Amino acid sequence: MTARTYHAHRDDAIVVDAVEVGAALRDDAAPALLDSVISLSTAGLESYFYTGWRPELVDLMVIAAAVEYCDLSVRRPSWGWARSFDLRVAVHDLARWEDEAVGEALEDALTFLTGDQWAVSFVQRERDIERVGQGTLGFDVRDRIIVPYSDGIDSRAVSALVEEAEGGGLVRVRLGTKGADRRSRDPRERRFMSVPYHVRLDSRQRVESTARSRGFKFAVITGIAACLANVGRIIVTESGQGALGPILATLGQAYPDYRVHPAFTRCIEKLFAALTGKRIRYEYPRIWSTKGETIKAAAALASPPSWSSTRSCWQNSRQVAFAGERRQCGICAACMLRRLSMQAAGIAEPASNYIWEDLSASDVASGAVAGFALMTKALQEHAVAGVLHLDHLAALAGSAIHRRAIARVARETAEALSIAPEDAEAKIHDLLARHRIEWLRFQSSLGQDSFVAKLAEVSPWPR
Template structure:
């Protein structure tokens, strides 16, 4: 399935020009001015371009920023999903970007990821981005593997596993986080620590929350890091529920979420091949494992990671603070998967890490820490969605009704990973069986009176 045919897009494309200041925009275009709306971080560029100065990669960063601007500033239609974009971007090498192989690979990757229609064209920059002075870095170990690193549970667990297997050479690319180990690494040895661009949109301008373009942003950043390190391998840290769950159990009219799926990163590989003649390979070592299994494996290492300062929660910190301390909500889909996985791995975690300390409470309201005053209908919706997402994913195991969906995702994933269809179907079936067992064990641990267990029992498969 390609996004171009998933939903009918808006009849009239949204015209957006990411151009330099004082350049005349096209008629009817919304302007994202380079240097104002879209800015490059000098510090971030120093962290990335520590050896070579590559204008083609600078252009790719600007394109990623322009795509983010489009995605966040245009609301999806009330009916259907897809929007249509006509994007113009000022680049250093208009001829290269306009070549059919590069332009086609770019538009296909964007359409597949976001579910929108994309037409991207280019114009030549008048003022090239000024070359920064590269940062001198003292590197002790040859680079082997790039890893997108958010410092969450999966990132920390898989980083520890890969470090143990490779015996060094892991390069972490921070995705919106400095990373827990950044203070331990001298500044002169740190790379890829800051996202090197910023898109400035006011609160009223940010009208769309689905933010599928984040997948493009992070894939581009890790791909650029692989070009500059240079290494050929990028390890994606996501476990099975995170990579495949949003596609197996998509909600409502939403287009499936492919942000960390190999079918998307294969398209990113093709983009880099067309643009630079050198493509990294994205690897998925934990895609057929549950998050709980990944945590258990990392915890069993001779030097296991610590987990107490990781976060999984989707909620804004202002909504989940209590008594001056930032917590996690404990009931959104991300928190629910975290708590189930920690239970599976046998990791001890204080209930005080969460606003909802007690998932065994009979009523949702009774499970929150005493004195919490921020309860709202939105929290109830998040809790219901979180419970039902994990429950519906468990319901796929052995379900004849959902067999077609499971086979489709198995086929798509196996093809992207270069596996036989039968092997992919067997691997996905096993993953779903183990997820189901972990979910039921977690529900049992909460007790029959738990509001979590009661919501889950509403599902017809129980």
């Protein structure tokens, strides 16, 4: 698979050196210095390397951090999409990273995911990272499946469903900054507690919000966990709207968002096979289900998960705090899909979970909790974008105009999942039809005078 990059040229490459403090930098290179801009967490490393030190996997974490630095610190062009990066990283095992198959797999994965051009080279580290964690959590385990775990609904619902179906053996890998309960007496719960690296960028340096590199970060972290736990299966917890929606409903000049699509995780599988010789496989048990159907299935379990502490919102805490408490905005695309899906599953949430308590309000501004003082134009634009994204997906259902685009996505998805293209296309059409039913019911519940219904009514997507 080849990414469609837009208007980037190798001659215009942004040069970045992710090297040790004091190492010589190339001319015009931005310094993403190790142990300064990019730092590794000792506690995080200990929770990963509990049975032995794997320097090539530590190197991969550093590469992921360097990619994140590049992605977030360089604004995309106002015309076009792609940027070109010339990234150099200091590694422990230079010979392994200079292997042609490894380098090609790495660059292919990054290019396909981000839509940018990448040239990645390596230099030998002068000082090895201090080894931690060898054997500190040695114990007999029956690990069989890796599940990425966050504060989101999907990870909690799918973890419960998979555990019920498989009878245990799940290894939960934390994707957020908060670790698992450190008080747990079970050493299994002390593994993979948090992402073990951090990229320091202040608000002035963090200039790009598309953040496609997050997909690489999370795929790498779960792949590393699979290698260290000696597990070959990784469950992707996204339901259909999350996995397929971002490439079915693209906007403007934006490159399709493959962050949780199987075409991208197949690239990651190739990278791990070339780097480690280990075969891992990302599985998508809920890709043909709506989020609402996934929540409903989990809620029907004998011991259903709790949803009260889950978060879906894209906004940071400072933007959606009220009366000293953290809320979710309730209007971004992620929040809107959450609220739609919870209703489809028959689960009621307190309105006070959200800044926008009332989606039935006649205009966006009046739907927010009384006294909210952080209203911005950007937040209101998130509401417009959230409604239009879900409405765009609904408009695809049965649309003759969009059949060609759906067929293209079906071919990509079928190839990645090793199924027939006509089967994938039929499943996508069926998924979109069920999403449309849920979306129209959600709109109806808010009333014809709601700002959600009004925005959907003037949606530009032909049906």
